[in-house]
Amino acid sequence: MNRFPKIVAAAAALALTGGALTACGSSDAQSGGAEGEGPTRVVLTSHAAADTLDELDLEDRVVGLPKTGVFPDALDTYASDEYADVGSLKEPKMDVIAELGPDLILFGARTEAMEPEFAKISDQVIAGDPDTSDTVASNRAKVEEIAALFGVQDEAAEQLDEIDEKVAETRAKAENAGTALVLMTSGGKVTAYGPGTRFDIIFNELGMESAGDVAAEGRHGAPLSWEQIAELDPEHVFVIDRDAAIGAEGEAASALLDNPLFNRTAAAANDNVHMLDGQNWYLVGGGLGVLDAMIAEIDSAVS
């Protein structure tokens, strides 16, 4: 009985030294141990929650997560067959999940509607993705909620405070960096995202100024013509290549953007077109380690 707190303390200490320095300390995977408190058979349909559990050295509590389709590099801790494939991010296989007998299901935004189904399989069912209207704040809330289940709040708090510090640092630079537009390319077409969209974090929390009143409705962004983009003339363009992120066929974003109209924007002229990590931004979108990496991407763009 007395051994457990020591193990937790040791795990926390390890993560503080290892995890604090590197954003993705997954090599010390064995230290968490399935012996600590909290759920021991976790099924995920949220990549952000998978990342958070990995960062908190709780990956061995995971028994299954979505691996069908593109599996993000950030989650390669879970690559081995020990972690069952429960289908795709959008379409989990309920029978496989039920067979795993989970005592906790952390579901993603793409499977929100299936919450009642999950509730039939597991006693504990919790949303795992942050809310894109306040990504940083709701990511903190999510991580704290998950950490509390396993009694690792202190370790989580440490990393969360670090993220907040980085947000403040990036924000200070971003506020003076000029206007920005987020573009997603897919199937040879381009759509734009501004404040109030799923990539609101760039504007609202990291402080970039929007290049214009980009229509906010729709998960797939506002369809802008190249002329409209040229007229908005953003100083920074953040690009998410959706086809590359999901491993689908499609023209590379760089080839699509290389046209006489886009090349007239200040962003293109000043080499301020930043390719974001599509997997992190489109498929994961949060989590203790991935959010940190996302903020670092914006930080290096405005530095």
Place this chain on the structure above:
Amino acid sequence: MTTTVLESRPRQRMPWPALGVAALVVALFASVFVGAADITVWDVLTGGLSEAHRVYLVEARLPRTAAAALAGASLAIAGLLMQLLTRNRFVEPSTAGTVESAGLGLVVVAILAPGAPIVIKMIVAMVFALAGTALFLACIRRVAVSDSFIVPLIGIMLGSVVGAVAAFLALSRDLLQMLNAWMLADFSAVLAGRYELLWLVAVLGVLAYVTADRFTVAGLGEDVATGLGLDHRTVVALGMSIVAAVAAVVVVTVGALPLLGLVVPNVVSRLVGDDARRGLPLVALLGAVTVLVCDMVGRSLPGLLAGGSAGAGEIPVGTLVGIIGGAVFLAMMLRGVRNG
């Protein structure tokens, strides 16, 4: 019946071809000068065009205008051909499974040969479109329908089945968003160097015009046509090949324009009757004008509603054409029911 004849006489004296050409010229002109940036005719004439505006004109607006006119004209012609060959006013590529079949072909290429050049995609889409149309023709022949509403309903059902197969395949490979893009025309991505294959449909349009008389005769029915010495099967095969090729090229380059091929030929046939050689140029003109106008509305309406903001986005032209097409289709159906 008598009133129809009396009514149609003065109408036929209207100089429709001249009016059509005039409307096209105005629409082309307007399309070039409508956009996010304020480019004026005066600037162009006096040479006071800024470099940015010159780029917009040459690289975006002229290609976009050409794309809208070509897609509109060719799909309207495809609709006319299908209506003549099936002897049914409600048939067009999107009510005969042709467009959905082309989409299925594109999904199959994307799965089997990702990264295939666009010409390969187009050929596969064309083969699928042709097969889908042939299946539709076989279906309506077997059913031996007397009611003209049943024919498009069979086509729409067939299209739904093919579309469902395409959606299923696309869903399992994360291609659904791409499939949706193909199924709804949107000219916002049209730039110089990215739409030129669409000129192929101009060739097909000319081919249709040259062979127009045969389609008129074929439209009289297989027995009459054969009696007049026409190889009915060959003409049907030629017509359907043109239709499938047009549908495939348009879907691959800009996306489908639902029901355009139904609305335009019906309006024209009310004006000048059912002679393909007379009707075809008018059908092409009206198809081009309709799509040009819808595209102009789609590209300026969100901006106007948002107070002139360039970030307001666009309404895809396919949506607007679909709304108009749906309304006219419904009106025709209701009128048909009343008259029948």
